[in-house]
Amino acid sequence: GPLEGLLKGRSSTVDNVVYSPDGRHIASSHGDNMIRIWDVATGARVGRLLNGHTEYVTDIVYSPDGQRIASCSYDGTIRIWNAATGMPVGEPLNGHPGGVTSVAWSPGGQYILSASPKGTIRIQDVATGASISEELNAHADTISSVAYSPDGRRFISGSHDRTIRIWDAQTGMPVGMPLKGHTGNVTSVSWSPDGQNIASGSDDHTIRIWDAATGTPVGDPLRGHLGGITSVIYSPDGRYIISGSEDHTIRMWDAQQIPSGG
Template sequence: MSHRLCGSTGIGRSRYNRQSAVLLRPVELQRLDGRRLSPRRSCSAGASVSERCHLSDDLSPKHGQLGDTVGNPVGVLTIAFSPDGTLLATGSSDGTARLWDAASRTLVAEPINGHDSGVSSVHFSSDGRLLVTVGRTICLCDLMDTECPRKVGKPFSSALTAKPALSSDGNLAAGHANGAVQLWDLSTQTKLGGALRGHADAVTAIAFSPDGCLLARAGRDIQLEPLGSRRTRPDGGE
């Protein structure tokens, strides 16, 4: 049973500037569309409006630049650090994702293809073994060999209206235009039970609690959903 927290939140669909993006220094934070701090808290990255990419070492004046080393720089729409802070994933407007070594500021693999539109978000699984890339659909890459990421299964899910959320125990929640949220087991790419419904309009945001037992989902209101057996029970139902 879900619990509604409040009425209209004024939350709208997030919008990306698809012209370009950049990883910026802290002094330029007022221009940032997104910013990430590495788990080691010694390095940060931000995405904004240029075709250059920068990493900032927060504990020193050193700054490293990403993106300009690539043959044809493209707008970076999203960024994420791996759980151990050694890798940075970027998603670009050309439908590719890239993996960078955060220490050397160099690409560790060829660009990862799989989307026919811009990559709007990238996520690492909690153990760092999977990379999730999101565009019009969701794609998975196995990172056992980071120099040669291997695509896993086929693209899945569609009509996404919110950035997917990953739980600590390997599940993914995807929000859709019809107000439903679907849970997926990433390891098997199977649905966990039927869709969670309750929003009259599109889902705009999703988050798991740290233990993965509770799901928060937002549209015109915010609802909390205890997950229970949905965390482990594959089911092909809608």
């Protein structure tokens, strides 16, 4: 379909791909410090290039109402954009001095969660940029990806220490033990829309599904990409998992048909 054709003729890796909440658009970054918006139905690009970061864009996310996009970069900032026009909204937020590796928007729209190469996490008020808690020392290595649960009560982080951790969003305390199984850097994490499962992608070329309540694996790892996974996200209806890879492809997986016992 059109999604698979998004990258035809592109020579660069797809580093990040994210759905708008209504499922009609995808935002992507490709390593040139800019962000592009695409129409899912036609595969055509929409609006202007989101241009403002001075270094590599590490992550992009839509606000829950779909009206804004947040992006973060090795330039240390988090930028907010109008999703319809591509124009910047307000001043950039100061994220992490050493660069920001991942960003997530709280389901209520009030907070932005961000992570750093040093394994730390910050939670900031979107309107003011103020930190709402102490910085969390979350992982022993770079955090590549963070995501809120759909109800906003928890969030997850994936790291180059090869683990995924679940956190209480109110207290900043870890929930349960780290999720272990990947044999390479964890590069991307996503929470299913029903809140029941977590998907993670890794440099080990696999995607793994986890039970969010117990932290145990669901089925076997998803295999098929010929390179490291750079991005993994659930579709808004929860039926599919969409993955981007260093093999220059985007794949769609049936989230209801996770293989097991293979």
